[in-house]
Amino acid sequence: MGKYKSAxxxxxxxxxxxxxxxxxxxxxxxxxxxxPLVTKSYVDKVVSELKSYLDKSSSVGQSIGxxxxxxxxxxxxxxAGKGTEIILRSGIATVVDSENGGIADVTDGKDxxxxxxxxxxxxLIVPRDxxxxxxxxxxxxxxxxxxxxxxx
Numbered sequence: 001m002g003k004y005k006s007a008x009x010x011x012x013x014x015x016x017x018x019x020x021x022x023x024x025x026x027x028x029x030x031x032x033x034x035x036p037l038v039t040k041s042y043v044d045k046v047v048s049e050l051k052s053y054l055d056k057s058s059s060v061g062q063s064i065g066x067x068x069x070x071x072x073x074x075x076x077x078x079x080a081g082k083g084t085e086i087i088l089r090s091g092i093a094t095v096v097d098s099e100n101g102g103i104a105d106v107t108d109g110k111d112x113x114x115x116x117x118x119x120x121x122x123x124l125i126v127p128r129d130x131x132x133x134x135x136x137x138x139x140x141x142x143x144x145x146x147x148x149x150x151x152x
Contacts, residue, residue, distance in 0.1 A: 084146030
């Protein structure tokens with residue numbers, strides 16, 4: 001009986017090992033078409049969401065475009081939209097702020113408030129569309145990226 005029992009156990013082990021080997025062999029190479037790391041439908045879904053996000057971002061207006069040179073005469077006022085970037089290239093201009101705050105001087109890392117002079121060659125960013133901008137005290141040259149209007 002011991003002989004049959006050990007033969008039976010050896011047969012079970014052999015059957016298990018063969019089944020395990022066949023199972024491993026039937027699996028594809030990791031990352032191959034048979035065993036992808038992600039499914040095609042998942043990739044298609046992510047690409048579609050990314051395209052729609054980029055379409056929404058690029059329809060914001062001029063904020064993605066290049067800088068535009070803007071000339072202001074003394075007394076002109078440039079009112080900028082949300083996210084507009086301004087660089088004062090020449091002349092003297094003072095800040096127009098709102099009750100929500102001033103204009104971010106990203107070069108110095110501070111907030112410019114009403115009647116402060118805008119420093120030349122500093123990147124200024126208008127955070128909200130609430131009437132913030134610059135008033136030209138002399139003839140001024142600016143580079144602007146984003147939405148804005150000039151009033152006299």
